Amino acid sequence: EAGVAQSPRYKIIEKRQSVAFWCNPISGHATLYWYQQILGQGPKLLIQFQNNGVVDDSQLPKDRFSAERLKGVDSTLKIQPAKLEDSAVYLCASSSAGYWETQYFGPGTRLLVL
Amino acid sequence: DAKTTQPPSMDCAEGRAANLPCNHSTISGNEYVYWYRQIHSQGPQYIIHGLKNNETNEMASLIITEDRKSSTLILPHATLRDTAVYYCIALQGAQKLVFGQGTRLTINP
Numbered sequence: 001e002a003g004v005a006q007s008p009r010y011k012i013i014e015k016r017q018s019v020a021f022w023c024n025p026i027s028g029h030a031t032l033y034w035y036q037q038i039l040g041q042g043p044k045l046l047i048q049f050q051n052n053g054v055v056d057d058s059q060l061p062k063d064r065f066s067a068e069r070l071k072g073v074d075s076t077l078k079i080q081p082a083k084l085e086d087s088a089v090y091l092c093a094s095s096s097a098g099y100w101e102t103q104y105f106g107p108g109t110r111l112l113v114l
Numbered sequence: 115d116a117k118t119t120q121p122p123s124m125d126c127a128e129g130r131a132a133n134l135p136c137n138h139s140t141i142s143g144n145e146y147v148y149w150y151r152q153i154h155s156q157g158p159q160y161i162i163h164g165l166k167n168n169e170t171n172e173m174a175s176l177i178i179t180e181d182r183k184s185s186t187l188i189l190p191h192a193t194l195r196d197t198a199v200y201y202c203i204a205l206q207g208a209q210k211l212v213f214g215q216g217t218r219l220t221i222n223p
Contacts, residue, residue: 042201042213043158056210091157103211105157
């Protein structure tokens with residue numbers, strides 16, 4: 001079974017530029033999550049999708065971050081404009097149902113904002 | 115949701131059992147204890163979860179005290195590949211995973 005795929009693996013941008021990350025969840029998984037992991041900390045949930053609808057985006061900085069999940073499969077997370085403090089690893093995860101189901105994580109995208 | 119407390123770091127010799135403690139003294143009756151780990155440069159990986167009974171799978175064993183205020187994750191024969199940050203999370207139903215700082219486990223040859 002293929003795992004969660006993410007791209008790119010690494011990205012370096014300058015502040016005020018925009019960037020987008022892509023995630024392809026495990027086939028058949030209805031729930032998709034985006035997490036932000038700052039160096040030295042545990043992952044923090046940014047947004048959760050159930051199929052193509054948003055379930056929880058309470059910790060998403062909506063003035064600069066946006067996410068979508070077209071057709072309930074792939075998802076993109078965008079930052080525009082980026083700030084220095086957005087430097088982090090962005091992790092995508094999926095599960096077959098809600099929060100209580102095992103989440104499967106992708107390898108993450110490491111973002112450095114200069 | 116219950117807060118969990120873990121030691122920041124631990125060491126273990128290769129081939130020995132690694133015992134990782136977790137305190138969750140405010141856990142409620144219907145909160146499960148979940149363990150995930152994160153190997154360097156990878157995403158977190160699910161290990162095991164339990165409610166009140168001890169659990170075992172191919173990766174580890176989970177021992178939960180009778181009062182459910184603490185638990186121990188046991189890796190029976192640790193290898194160098196078990197070096198990772200281990201997260202203990204208390205989770206109920208539709209609550210979201212809240213990762214703390216975890217325990218950085220280092221397996222020494």
